[in-house]
Amino acid sequence: MIPEPASEPRWLNAEEQCHWRSFLSATSELFDILDRRMQAEAGFPHAYYEVLVHLSEAPGRRLRMSDLADRTVSSRSRLSHAVARLEERGWVRREPCPSDRRGQLAVLTDEGYAVLERAAPAHVCAVREHLLDRLGPEEFAALGRISAKLRQAKQKEGESP
DSSP states (O other), rough: OOOHHHHHHOOOOHHHHHHHHHHHHHHHHHHHHHHHHHHHHHHHHHHHHHHHHHHHGGGGGGGEEEHHHHHTOOOHHHHHHHHHHHTTTTSEEEEEETTEEEEEEEHHHHHHHHHHHHHHHHHHHHHHHHGGGGHHHHHHHHHHHHHHHHHHHHHHTTTTO
16 A cells, blocks of 8 residues: 655656656666567576676675675565576575575576676677667766666665665
8 A cells, every 4th residue: 555645746847757757668678678688699587697797796606695686686585586596507506604594695606607608798799789889988977877876875775675
């Protein structure tokens, strides 16, 4: 149930509404394109690719499941499901966390790393084709600054996915 607002909302004006809808459409379309390309060229969804990337960049190719969920901006249950699918393929394994008996680590296997290496060229080509090549360097830099600002605000507020 949606609670009643404490005061009248600050409605978007026509220009703000136009920009907001354009942003929603563009990001949805980009994520859909990246997911379809990853499925077609690598045989797995973009969300799995992101899990593999984050594990590959972590020390020892391992992260606590909760940290991996935060980095992939996933709920813990969604991440657990993705890791289970990756475990079935032999690309990731779970290990107990040595510093916390309740915690688990997700570990990228050598096979998972090899899969990531094979999938990365198709991913970067899609990102370039559908994002970088459509923006100038200044626009892409601005997008990076805006994205960082939004992430920082979310982290300060303590929001989670």
